Amino acid sequence: MTTSLGIDVSKLSVCCHVLHGYPKGGLAAYWRKSQKNLAKNYPTFYSIPKKQQKEFKDFLDYLDGLQASDEIVAILEPTGYHASKLWAELLKSKGIDILWVGHCHLGRYRRGKGLPNKSDPADALVMAGSISTPTIKPTTEPTRENTSFINPTISPGFEK
Secondary structure (H helix, E strand, O other): OEEEEEEEEOOOEEEEEEEOOOOOOHHHHHHHHHHHHHHHHOOEEEOOOOOOOEOHHHHHHHHHHHHOOOEEEEEEOOOOHHHHHHHHHHHHHOOOEEEEOOHHHHHHHHHHOOOOOOOHHHHHHHHHHHHHOOOOOOEOOOOHHHHOOOOOOOOOOOOO
16 A cells, blocks of 8 residues: 655745554544644754754654555645755655645645644645645646646545
C-alpha cells in the first residue's frame, strides 16, 4: 500500500503527517483524535533550528524510517516555492515521488471538512488525504494552474 506524506512548507520549517489510506470516519474525526499528540503525529523540522528543534538531518532520518515500511508519495503545495523546492530536493534525494496540490483547493477542502484554518498540522493532514479525494488531483509539477483540479477517480492504492 502507498503511504501519503503531507508536508506543509513554511518559510523556515515543514510540518508533516503520514496517512496509510483515507481515515475511516473522515478527516475531521481523524483530526480530533490525532491532534491530541501534535508533536508525535505532526512532526516539524526546521531549516534553521533553535535549541531542541528538529533539523534537516532529523527530516532525512524520518524519511528513512517511513521508507523502511512502505512506498511513499509526498504531497506539497507550491506556495513559498523557493522554500518548497528546498524540501522537495531532500525528498528527491531519497527517491520519494512528489505531487503538488493547489493552495486554493486545499483551503476550500479544509474548510469543507471543518478543519482549522491557519494550522500547519491541519494543512499537512489535508495534503496527505488529498490523493484520496475525488475533487482534488495533485500534479507532478508545481504550476500556477494547480488551482483547477477535478479528479473523477480515487488515486490508486487508497480506498475510502
